[in-house]
Amino acid sequence: MVFQGSSAAISHTGKVRSNNQDSGYAGSNLFVVADGMGGHAGGDVASALVIHRLEHLDDDPFASPTVAERALRDAIADSATELIDTVGRRPELAGMGTTVSALLMVDDLAVIAHIGDSRIYLYRDGSLTQITTDHTFVQRLVDSGRITPEEARYHPRRSVLMRVLGDMDPDPELDTFIMPTQPGDRWLLCSDGLSGVVDDAHTQKALAAGNAPGRTADTLLKQALDGGAPDNVTIVLVDVGGAHPVFTGTATIVGSASHPAGIEVPAARPGRTSWLHPNRQAANEPTHFEPDADFLEELIEEDRRRARRRRVGWIVGLVLVLGMLATAGVMAYQWTQTRYFIGADEDTVVIYQGIQQDIGPISLSTPYEDTGIALDDLPSFTRSTVERTISADSLEAAEVIVDRLRDTAEAYG
Structure with missing residues (x-):
């Protein structure tokens, strides 16, 4: 059944990077965000390749949500195989990969597939809920109770992915599940260029305004840009039913997937720096990578050291404060004894x-x-x-x- 509702997709390079490695897709029933990584050209290719590998699912009539879930999983696995084949032809792209967060509407159910740290949110009855779980090192720390979600937003290792669709694993470990949806629901798919800058409270406020998907996406993008937008920002917004016009026409493709160069595997351009922008080239380096087991142990030990330093810092700070209070108290008492x-x-x-x-x-x-x-x-x-x-x-x-x-x-x- 054709999805009844409206949608919008938008993608922006951001204020720091010089190229857009994100891709987004908003069709009749299929909605996807992919955040590419792996250097100047590799991320472009990876995210665009996934979008074009999945888009045929938009028009397929599925007998059931279970069939659709299997088809979505198989298509993403096929994308991983194509990434591996692409690297075989272009070894200089080794290490490229992408996140994938996909939503496939089947009747009144939402079929979801997810890998990486892009996110899917559901706004329903005035409440915003994060539906997917980030496959990141810091999310593992949050799940184990070692840091808070707020600390995770600013953790120095927040970009380390534990799972990603890359050129090494032909059988990626995906999260897939099926959820009921209902008229009035607003689904938000976004790269971490949005979720890493705009907090949930501001996102919820934008979604609660009830504006059309396109205008709402523009509002969220502006907030990300106002927050500095250090990464590419991609937003796909999907309204179920509602007062806005029902989707008609061709699908909307944004980001690197909207340019043929994203599929033609362009050669990477040499980075340029200047005394005005000494960090510009560094900003275009990949910020996501999937650690091997040994490196993960190093990260865990590093986090333990950071936690110990944090505890020592709190203790030292407390001792200093108590010392200052005691000194102030002694000085105050000595003053009283002059009266x-x-x-x-x-x-x-x-x-x-x-x-x-x-x-x-x-x-x-x-x-x-x-x-x-x-x-x-x-x-x-x-x-x-x-x-x-x-x-x-x-x-x-x-x-x-x-x-x-x-x-x-x-x-x-």
Whole structure:
């Protein structure tokens, strides 16, 4: 059955890279995002090759979602075989690969296939849910509870893929599953150029606005560009039913798959640098790679060392803060001991050292001298003033006040 709804696809090079290695596809029933990797030309070829290998599924009438799931899995496996054959003909492209996140609509069900760190989200009833799981090193750390999802966004190894469609494995390990969908659902497929820059809260807000898929995709792209867009950005947005026009016409292909050069396996151009852009060439190097077992162990050990350094840093920071607080407390107490005030004990006038305040059970003053002046010898107003305490900036000032009180007591007596 032809999918009833509307869709849009958009792809942008971003603000750092000089070429687009992403590809995207939005058809009648099939929707795909592929994020290529492997150098200047290799990523272009890998993502474009996958799109063109899968696009025939768009028009196939499937007897059931299970049949469609098998066909989608087989087509992606065939793409892996073609990548291997391509590298055999062009050895300079060795190491190229791509992520694949594909959505195939069959009746009211969504057939999903996924490998890598591109993502599929579902926005339903005001809530955004990430449907696919990233096949990355940091996601493994998140799953094991060693880091938080927020820490994963800024982890220095966040681009290390544990699974990818590449030129080494003819039988890639895919995630495939079938989900029900319903009118009003909004499906978002995107490369990490979007999800790595725009957080889920802003993505949800854009999807909740209810604009047409094309305008919504433009909004998300603008947010990625405003965030710096260090990588290619590809977005495919799919609305199930809804008020916007139903898809008609030919499929929309974006990114490297939209250019014949993406399939013709162009030779890589030499990188250029200048004193104005010294890091430009480095920005075009592959940021994703699939580690072997030995390197993975090195990454795990590196993360353990980082965790230990983080704990030591917290402990050192805590000790420094406590030390600073203790030093400030000592200095504050020493300052209070430079102050004096006149007060009363049970029946006489007393000079106190410190200030007229307490911190919990800690008194900030101590009796310095009992003057021997009886409270009963003072006029009632003067006695009341002493009982409320009289501040003095120094011991000398306190002694002057005491002399006046003694004179008053003698005169009153």
